Amino acid sequence: MGDLATGMRYLGQGQKWVLRNGRWFGFGLLPALVTLVLYAAALAALALWAGDLVVWATPFADDWDSPWPGLLRGALTALLFAGGLLLAVLTFTAVTLLVGDPFYESLSEKVEESVGGVAEGPDIPLLRSLWISLRDSLYVLTRALVLAVPLFALGFVPVLGQTVVPVLGLAVSGFFLTLELTSVAMQRRAIPVRERLRMLRGRKALALGFGGPLVLSFLVPLAAVFLMPGAVAGAALLVRDLADGDSPTDGGDDGGAGGHGGASGAGGGGPRPEGHPG
Template structure:
């Protein structure tokens, strides 16, 4: 439980920091608002054309009786909309970070400065931006693949109403952790694969942070506060799993390390 509560505390610290800084809240909320509007617009457009799309996907049903044809295509249209909503939920943060990368890098760097943590390793901003775009693209792809696997399983009786929702939350939460710890790992030149391996060694702490963050991101409007707060929390979490010692931590030698040590 101590490991889980450490992750929860990092998220709570993020909320405290953001609430105390309206400028950071505004800076982090704008990209979240833009990505929310983009996803909402996409879902609305899909819903409007879902009937036509369902008909285009099922030419084999043209010869069915009208009741069966309409029922089948209606269910398919609903499934397409539900799949789009699920995809939007797991890709929301990746899209937000893709849109507002420089803003969130600034929030992460400020978080490090305020706490005296090791931050910028001298990486050029252009190189850091390219790393961020590459990582966000990979995580978006992972989110799409995960959705394509989980969505059809949701229609399996019993399994789809019990195991699949839990796996979906854990999967979405893990993506959140990979995404929000990105700025720190990217400055150290670490790939998504390396990030995943380090986070996995501290998975209880990571999930203690990531699962609440993911669930809160599903709440409309709350996302505008949750995302910037989670960026702060993700920065603290990244340093925690990397073994960084807090400057106010009582140690014999007073030194800080950046190795992948044990928390």
């Protein structure tokens, strides 16, 4: 329970940090708003044309007696849209981080500066950094889908789908959401995605304490947009604990350095790598 509470504390500290530093909250809000508009347009298009797509994909049902073609196509249309929603939930954070890579890199660095210094990392050009982020996000998404798709199917099983499956789904989503959000600070430390996965597996309760409440809050319309800046800030604090062995208790009010010791093992007090945007 200790790690679970610690993960929740980092999430709360991240939200408090961006609220104290309003300029950075607005700065981190832009990528999430852009991603929201893109996803809303994609889901609206799916809702509009899902029925036509299902009819095109099931020509064999044209000769069936009524009402079977309608029942089949209605069920497939609902499944198609539900699958689109599941994919949107699983990928929203990854796409937002990719769209806002320069924004969130700067935000993450500022948070670390406020609690003792930014970890040193390799000098990586912007395009190379974006490619690494995309590659790592696809790796994480593939791993998440391996677990999410069977859970999605089991959700239609009576009793099991309304009790055990939602809890497992929350745990899986929370874990992988934490993995995505910590990628900003982890990549700055040149920690490969497979190593990040191993580190979080060793601290599952910490990951669930951070990501679980976020998953639940994302069920509220627009909550994901407004919580993203604080989630990135909190993830930066979590990484200092997970990767550096540092345990900051709070961020500075003004975004300046001070309050805590530098990150150990990663050059915590070093300068920001010049290859990163921001």
